[in-house]
Amino acid sequence: MASSEQTQMAVLGALSIAPMTGYAVREQIRETLGHFWSESFGQIYPALAEFERLAMIERLDTGDSRSSPFAITDQGTARLRELLAGEPQQPKPRNGLMLRLFFGRQLGPEACRELVLSARAQAESQLAHMQDARNDLAKDTDLDDDAPYILLTISAGEHGATASIAWADEALRAIESLAAQKAQPRPHATFTEERP
Amino acid sequence: MASSEQTQMAVLGALSIAPMTGYAVREQIRETLGHFWSESFGQIYPALAEFERLAMIERLDTGDSRSSPFAITDQGTARLRELLAGEPQQPKPRNGLMLRLFFGRQLGPEACRELVLSARAQAESQLAHMQDARNDLAKDTDLDDDAPYILLTISAGEHGATASIAWADEALRAIESLAAQKAQPRPHATFTEERP
């Protein structure tokens, strides 16, 4: 029945910034929170239905033919604050890149290099996205009250992406020296586990 | 039936480093991969059973009374390499801290400050843990072949933790100036949404 508190928080939070349709909630979460949050329709719509039943949100009666957005009510805002005050539980980590590198010996230096390069590219693109977000935020005067908080998350994204790029460059150097060692094995090596 | 490829990778990977029991696989993943991976017994034991059936691992017949560790077979190693070569799919992000800060206006500066402080402490402890891991790795000569790859992941953890700390310090300054603003509201403010 009840959707998870995580989902409730994200959906009520989105509506706390501006009234919008369920579809728009999804879009907003994807575009603005995409780097650290995600929700799918399968969660959003049931949550909205539940919230409407509990009078935490209500449909706005716009003259607009095709959209009738939801707006958060006072009860909804109260519930949101209650949820936000709870302890943040971060999900169990599952970083596929790190798992592969950890067992990188089985993959070999070349494949690891590809992985790191691809991670680096992702980080670059995230960094660019964050800087776009920063500019958009500065322009949108509707968000003045939320902006200082949103900036904290943008800054976190930038720090993270910058760190990833620095790590990747360091890792690439390490992998190259590994590959060089492999190409010119020490003379006293007596056997190899696998052919080159 | 078949456990997920993610789990298979982690379990076979652990056994590729050294033979061990299922219990030890869990411990190793928690201690060594804890910052970027996790597996629970509910997945490890079924996976081990399946692998044994498929002859990808086999029980070692140690004289030891209480433990009979699993060792990876050639078929298991082949399967591991196949799995590692697949595209890493990272799970949808769900960062509870960032979600809360994004909607931080509803929480207020004080609560946000607590959140950032707690995140900073976590990062500090992760950094210390990473440096311990680096030392342990240098001492353990059994891991010489895997060490260069494992170092890549330790370095990533260090970069990430360092970035988190730098971000937290910046965020704390931003929050403090926010709180100062709130304490001394501009004279032309006409009403407040909530009492102080």
Add this chain to the structure above:
DNA sequence: TGTAGCATGTAAGGGGTTACATGATTAG
């Protein structure tokens, strides 16, 4: 006029955790 985007939903299934059950061994 048809295709792309907006908008709302639902049902099935997957992947994972938690909690429980059990027993053996070791250490205080």
Add this chain to the structure above:
DNA sequence: CTAATCATGTAACCCCTTACATGCTACA
């Protein structure tokens, strides 16, 4: 002796994603 740790499993449940179904509107 008994408490903690090692060790192996399983069943229920939860959360979430995917895929499908539906219809409307804007636009080329």
